Amino acid sequence: MPHISDVIDNSSQDTKKHNSTRELLTRARSLAGKTFAQFAELLGTALPRNNVSSKGWFGQQAEVYLGATAKSRAEPDFVELGIELKTLPLTSHHQPKESTYVCTVPGEIMGQQWQTCWLRRKLAHVLWLPYEADNKIDWAQRRIGTAILWQPSKAQHDALKQDWEELMANLSLGEMAQISSHQGQFLQIRPKAANSRELTNMVGSDGNSTPNLPCGFYLRPDFTRLILQQHYN
Amino acid sequence: MPHISDVIDNSSQDTKKHNSTRELLTRARSLAGKTFAQFAELLGTALPRNNVSSKGWFGQQAEVYLGATAKSRAEPDFVELGIELKTLPLTSHHQPKESTYVCTVPGEIMGQQWQTCWLRRKLAHVLWLPYEADNKIDWAQRRIGTAILWQPSKAQHDALKQDWEELMANLSLGEMAQISSHQGQFLQIRPKAANSRELTNMVGSDGNSTPNLPCGFYLRPDFTRLILQQHYN
DNA sequence: AGGGATCCATGATTGGATCCCA
DNA sequence: TGGGATCCAATCATGGATCCCT
Numbered sequence: 001m002p003h004i005s006d007v008i009d010n011s012s013q014d015t016k017k018h019n020s021t022r023e024l025l026t027r028a029r030s031l032a033g034k035t036f037a038q039f040a041e042l043l044g045t046a047l048p049r050n051n052v053s054s055k056g057w058f059g060q061q062a063e064v065y066l067g068a069t070a071k072s073r074a075e076p077d078f079v080e081l082g083i084e085l086k087t088l089p090l091t092s093h094h095q096p097k098e099s100t101y102v103c104t105v106p107g108e109i110m111g112q113q114w115q116t117c118w119l120r121r122k123l124a125h126v127l128w129l130p131y132e133a134d135n136k137i138d139w140a141q142r143r144i145g146t147a148i149l150w151q152p153s154k155a156q157h158d159a160l161k162q163d164w165e166e167l168m169a170n171l172s173l174g175e176m177a178q179i180s181s182h183q184g185q186f187l188q189i190r191p192k193a194a195n196s197r198e199l200t201n202m203v204g205s206d207g208n209s210t211p212n213l214p215c216g217f218y219l220r221p222d223f224t225r226l227i228l229q230q231h232y233n
Numbered sequence: 234m235p236h237i238s239d240v241i242d243n244s245s246q247d248t249k250k251h252n253s254t255r256e257l258l259t260r261a262r263s264l265a266g267k268t269f270a271q272f273a274e275l276l277g278t279a280l281p282r283n284n285v286s287s288k289g290w291f292g293q294q295a296e297v298y299l300g301a302t303a304k305s306r307a308e309p310d311f312v313e314l315g316i317e318l319k320t321l322p323l324t325s326h327h328q329p330k331e332s333t334y335v336c337t338v339p340g341e342i343m344g345q346q347w348q349t350c351w352l353r354r355k356l357a358h359v360l361w362l363p364y365e366a367d368n369k370i371d372w373a374q375r376r377i378g379t380a381i382l383w384q385p386s387k388a389q390h391d392a393l394k395q396d397w398e399e400l401m402a403n404l405s406l407g408e409m410a411q412i413s414s415h416q417g418q419f420l421q422i423r424p425k426a427a428n429s430r431e432l433t434n435m436v437g438s439d440g441n442s443t444p445n446l447p448c449g450f451y452l453r454p455d456f457t458r459l460i461l462q463q464h465y466n
Numbered sequence: 467a468g469g470g471a472t473c474c475a476t477g478a479t480t481g482g483a484t485c486c487c488a
Numbered sequence: 489t490g491g492g493a494t495c496c497a498a499t500c501a502t503g504g505a506t507c508c509c510t
Contacts, residue, residue, distance in 0.1 A: 048496090055495055056482030063482080089484075099490080101483055133484085181491050191492060192483090213492095214479085220490090281474090288473055289504030296504080322506075332468085334505055366506085414469050424470060425505090446470095447501085454467090 021081050021149070028066055028127055028147035036131075037140040039065075051139045059087045062129055076121070083125045083149075088224060089133030090145065096221040096228070097133045105189055105215040109172045114161050119187075119217050123160065126150050128227065148231045156226070163187035164217075186223040192216030254314050254382070261299055261360055261380035269364075270373040272298075284372045292320045295362055309354070316358045316382075321457060322366030323378065329454040329461070330366045338422055338448040342405045347394050352420075352450050356393065359383050361460065381464045389459070396420035397450075419456040425449030 031039060036058065040047045043061055048054035063085060068077035077085040089097040103118050114120055130145035152160065163184040170183065181190045193214045264272060269291065273280045276294055281287035296318055301310035310318040322330040336351050347353055363378035385393065396417040403416065414421045426447045 052485065053495060055484045056497075059482045060497075087483080098484065101481090104480070188491080190490095191494090192480095194479095194494070194496095218491095285507065286473060288506045289475075292504045293475075320505080331506065334503090337502070421469080423468095424472090425502095427472070427474095449505095451469095 017081060021083065024066060024078065024081065024083065024127065025147060025149050028062075028129060031062075031065070031129070031144045032146040034144050035140065036142050036144075039144060047140055058131060059085070062087060066127075076125075078127075081125075083127055084122050085127045085129065088128050088130040088145075088228075090130050092132075092134040092136070094130075094145075094228070096224040099188065099190070099218040099220050100224055101192065102187075102217040102219060104192060105171070105217060109168065112168055114164055117164065119164060120160070123152060128224075130228070148227065150227055150231070153230075156223075159186055167217075184220075186220050188218050188220060189215050190218050250314060254316065257299060257311065257314065257316065257360065258380060258382050261295075261362060264295075264298070264362070264377045265379040267377050268373065269375050269377075272377060280373055291364060292318070295320060299360075309358075311360075314358075316360055317355050318360045318362065321361050321363040321378075321461075323363050325365075325367040325369070327363075327378075327461070329457040332421065332423070332451040332453050333457055334425065335420075335450040335452060337425060338404070338450060342401065345401055347397055350397065352397060353393070356385060361457075363461070381460065383460055383464070386463075389456075392419055400450075417453075419453050421451050421453060422448050423451050 034042070037047060039058075039061065043065060045061065048057050051057075063077055066078075066085060068085060069079050076082050086100060088100065091097045103122050106112060106118070126149075128148040128150055130148070132142040132145070134142075163186055167184055167187065167189055171189075181188045183189070191213045267275070270280060272291075272294065276298060278294065281290050284290075296310055299311075299318060301318060302312050309315050319333060321333065324330045336355050339345060339351070359382075361381040361383055363381070365375040365378070367375075396419055400417055400420065400422055404422075414423045416422070424446045
C-alpha cells in the first residue's frame, strides 16, 4: 500500500504532466499556418535544397523545435509525457498522402505480446502534425497544419490489436518472405531499409535465425484518415 | 567421394595459398627497419600528430598496406589465407610492452565451444608485426620490426584452450561482474569499451540478459614473449 | 607492471520518413 | 494507388589497439 506522500507526489506529477502536455500542444499549434521556409527560419537552419534527399527533415526538425528528447532511441519522443510525435503528409484535399511508418518489426518474434509491444506503446499517445505534401506545391511553401493530440478509441485500439496479432502470428509461422503488405486492415508490414539488398536476421518461433529484409509496421491511410475526421468533425 | 578433378583443384588452391602466404610475409618483412614516418610516406598519408589520439593507427595502416580485406568485419584480415594480422608493441628491450587484444567476449555464452570459437580461429594463424613502442622514442621515429608468421604449437594451443574453457565456464556461472582479469595463465578478460559507462547485454546460461561492460580477450605479455623467443632462438 | 579505462575509424543499425513505378 | 524501394542523420557496435594510474 502506498504511503500518503506517494499519492500526493503522484498527483503532483500528474498535474505537471497535464500542464506540460498542454504546453506541448500549444507550442505545436503555434506552427499552424507557417510554411516550411518560415519554420526553417524560426529554427535558424537552412531548408534542404530538395525533398528527395531530405525525407525525414520535417519530422526531425519538429522534434528539435518541440524539445523531443529521444534522438534515435527506443523511447517515446517526449519521454516524461509518454507522447510520440508523428508528422502526417496531406494531399491537396487534406487527406493522408501516405501510409505512416510506426516502428520496426522485431527480429525476435517469440514472446511478443500486444500489451507490451513497441507498436502499442508508440501509438498509445500521439501528437500528429499534419502538413501539406502535394507535389504541386513548392517544398518551401508547404504549410504546417494544426497539431492533433490523439489517443486511440476503444474501436481503434481493438482494430490495431487484431491486425498486429494476425501479422505476428503469420510471422511466427515461419516464412517472413511470405508476409505480404496486403495483410492487415489498418496495419501493414513493408520493407524499411536503405535498399533491397540489406538483410537482418529474423529469429522465428522455432529459434532458427534467417536473413530477411528489415521491415516496419505502417499505418494505412484509411486509419489516419479516421483520425483527421474524428478531429475535424 | 570427391571426383579426381576436385582433388586437383584443391591442390592447385593450396599451392596458390602457399605462394600468396609467402608473398604476404615478404611484403610484411619489407617494412622491417622502416620508421613510422617512412611508413606513412610509403602510404602517402600523414602521421597523426600524437599517439594518444591514434591508438589503432599502425594496425589499421598495416592492414591497408598489406591488402587486408576485412575492415571491421568478423573475418580474418586475409580471408582467403585465413591469416590474422596483429601488431606487437615492444619495449626498449624488445619485449612485449602490452597485453594483446584478440577479440570481444561473446555476449551469448551458451553453446560456445573451443573448436569453433572466434578466439581460436583468430589465433590459428597470425602474422605478427612487432614495432618499437618505447615512449622515450619519438613516435615518428619508431621502427617496424621483422614480421613473424606464427601458428600455435601443440602446447600453446592446449594452454589457450584451457584458459578459454576456464574463463567461459566462469562466465556461464553467472556473474560477469565477478570475472577478474587475474584469471587465466595466458589469456585474460578485460574491459574493452569507449568508456566505463558503456554497457551491453550479456546472455548467461540461464537465458537471462544482464547489462555489462563490453569485454575482450587479451593475450598476456608472457604469451607473446614466448612467440618472440620461439622465433629469434 | 598489471589491469581498469580510454581513444579513433568505420560499418551497421535505427529513427526520421517519402519516393515512384507498374 | 498501393507497396516495394530508397534517402539522410545520428547513434551504436565492432575492430584497430594503447593509455596510465596505483
